[in-house]
Amino acid sequence: MDFTFTDEQRMFRETIYRFCKEEVYSLCEEADLKGEFSLEVWKKLGSMGLLGLPIPEEYGGSGADFVTCCLAGEAMGHAGLDGGHTLALGAHTYLCAANIMEHGTEEQKKKYLPGLATGEDIGCMGLTEPGSGSDAAALATTAVKKGDKYILNGSKTFITNAPLAKVFVVFATLDKAKRHKGITTFIVDRDAPGISTGNPMHKMGCKCSTTSEVFFEDCEVPAENLLGGEGNGWRIALGGVEWDRSTLLSPFLGGAMFMLENCSRYANERRAFGKAIGEFQSIQNRIADMRVFLEAAKLAVYRVAASKDNGVMLNPLLASVNKMYVGDKGFEMCSAAVDLFGGYGYIHEYPVERGLRDAKLGQLGGGTSDIMRMIVARFMMM
C-alpha cells in the first residue's frame, strides 16, 4: 500500500497546473461566457502534450501512465479550466485516441494516432443514440459488409466533439438480434461518403465542448477501418469504462480543489456582522463537506487509475461507485459552493457559478447515477 505519487508525477502535475493557471484559465472563462469552443485553448493544451498523453511516443504522444493522465486532469480542473474544454479533451484523448491505441492495428495506429496526439485532428466517439443511452446494447445503427466495405446506417446523438471531429470511433451492430454480440466498432473519417453531423447543441453546462448528432446514410467505411474485429464492440465499450471512471472524472476532482480553494478564500475575506463569514459554523460545514468529498473522490479516482497501471483487473462495482459518488456528491458540493458565495455565487464572473452547471453532467454522462446504482445492486444480488 502506498498513497504517494512519484516525484516525477508530482513535478509533472505542478507544471501542468502552473501552465493552465497562467495561460489557459482566463481564455476558458471568456470562452464559457460566449459558450464557444476555443481553438486557442485547444492548441495550448496540445502544446503541452495533453491531447495525446497516454499515446506512446512512437505515435507522437507522451506515453503517460494512467495515474499521470489523471494527475493532468486534476491539474487542469484545479487551475480552473472549464468542464467543456476538459470534456472535449476527455472525449478526444480517452474515448477516441485511446480506443485506437488499445484496439487498433499497426496501420490504424500509424494513420490516426499522430494527428490525434497533437490535437491537429480532433477525435470523438459515437455510442449513444436517440433511442439508446444507458441501454447501449440496444443501439440501432447498422453495419453491413459489402465487398471490402461496411455500409453504416443510423444516427448517434450527444456526441462530444462531433461538430469539429475528423476521426469518429463508431459503434454499430452487424446483427441487432445478437444484442451485445453483434456490436462492432469502426473508425470513420470525416470525409467518408455518407457521414454528416448536426448543428451544435446548446447545453446547460460544459458549454465549450461541442456536441451534436452524427448521421450515417449509406456511409461507406473501408474494411480496414474495422476496429478490434467483428463482434468485439461491446468488449471495447466496456473497456472504455476504465478510462471513463478515472481519467474523465479527474477534471471534476481538480474542479473540487478549485472550488474548495475559492470558497476558503472567500470565507476568509468576506465579512458579515463584524467577522469573516468563515467564522460561522454553517459556512464551515460546507467547507468541511467539500474537503471530505475531495479526499474521498481523490481516493476513488486514483484507485481505478492505479489498478490499471498495476495490472489489476478493474472491479466493475468499484468503477460504478466512483461514477455515482463523484457525479452525485460533486454536484451537491458545487451547489453548496454557490450557497456559500450567496448572491455572488449566482453571477458568472465569480468562480463557482460555472462549476455548478458543469457538474450536472457528472450525474448524466457515461451512465447516469441511477444506472450506476442499478449496476451495483445487480452485482450484489448475484
Add this chain to the structure above:
Amino acid sequence: MIDYELTKEQKELQGRIAAFCRTDIAPAAASLDSAAKEKVPEILRGQFRKLGAAGYLDLLLNGDFVSQCMAGEELAKSCPATFLAAMSSGTAFGMALQCFGTQAQKARFLPGIASGDTIGALACTEAEAGSDLSGLSTKAEKKGDRWVLTGSKDLVTNAPVADAFLVLAWTDREAGLEKGLSMFLVARGTEGLAVGPTLETMGLRGAPTAGINLSGCSVAADALVGDAGGGYILLGRITEWLKLSLSAMSVGLGVACMEVSTGHGKGKKAFGKPIGLFEGVGAKLAIMFTQNDLGRLLTLRAAWSLDHQEAEAPVLASCAKLFTSESVNKIADLAMQVHGGHGYVKGSAIERLYRDARFAELAYGTSEMQRAFIARDSLNRYKPA
C-alpha cells in the same frame, strides 16, 4: 507509487481475523445486547479472553494502523459492542500506556491488556466538559510524594468492568489546557475511587458504561502517565487513534447492515420476485455498498497516513471519522427500510445495529466538532496574507 493493495501479510491477517470473529465473537453479539446489565460483564470477559487468544488485543497495542483498521472492521462487523469495549481497553487505555507509560506501568498492565484478562478504560468526559475540555473540574493535587484526585467523570466506556482507568485531571489549572492537564493511572480498588451504576445506553449495550467518582483518591507519584502537564497532548494523540478506530467500527457496522439487508433482499419475495430486484430496494443496497467502500478507503488512507506520520494525518482521520459515522447512520436507516416492519422488532439484527450505529457520530468528537476542525484546516491554508 500509488498502490491500494494490502500486503500479503495484511490480507492473511484479515482472513484470519474475519474467520475468528465469525465463529468466536459473532455468536454472543445478540446476547450482549439483550442481557440484563448485570450479566454483561461475564459475557464480555469471555469475549475479551477470546480476543486476547486470537492476538487481536496485541494488534491494538503493537500493530500498524492499517492492520488495526482492517481487523477492527471485521470485529465491528461481528459485534460492534465488543469492538467498542476492546477499543476502549486496547487503544484508549492500552496504547496510551504503550506510547507514554513508564516501563513499570507497561509491565504492570499491558500483558493483561494483551491477553484480555485486564480491561482498561479512559475517563475524560465530565458533565460540563466533553469536546471543550476547559470545563473540566477533576483535579489532582500533589500531597507529599502522592497525587490526590478529586472529581467525577461521565460516560466512561468499560467502567463497570474495568480493572484500571486513565483519568484526565488538572494539575495546574492556571497553566491552561495545553500545560495544566495530566493523565493518571488509577487501578480499580484504589481507595476513593467509586464506579457508578451502569447506565442504560441506547445501543452498544455490551460495552457497559458508567460514571466514576474520585473522592480524595490518593495515588503514588508513579501513577502519572507521561509528563505532568502533558495530558492534553496525550489525549490529542489518543483521540486521533480513536477517531480512526471508530471509522473502522462504522465501516464494519455498515458492512453488517449491508450484508443482512442483501440477504433480506434476496430471501424476501414480493410480487413474485426477490425484493432486492426492485429498483427502489436495489438502489438502497447500492448506496450502502458505496458508502462502505469509500468509507473503508478513507479509513485506510488515514491509517496509512498516521503510520507514515504524514502532516495531514489528523485531518484525514477527521474526514474518515465524519464520513464513516454519518454513512453508517444513513446505511442503518436504509437497512431498516429494506427490512420493513421486520426490522422494527426486538431481536432482529438490524434493530440492534440501528441503535449501535448512532454512537459513532457522537463519540470522540461529534460530527459538529469534526466539521469545525476540518474546515479550519482549509480556511487556514487560504488565509489572506
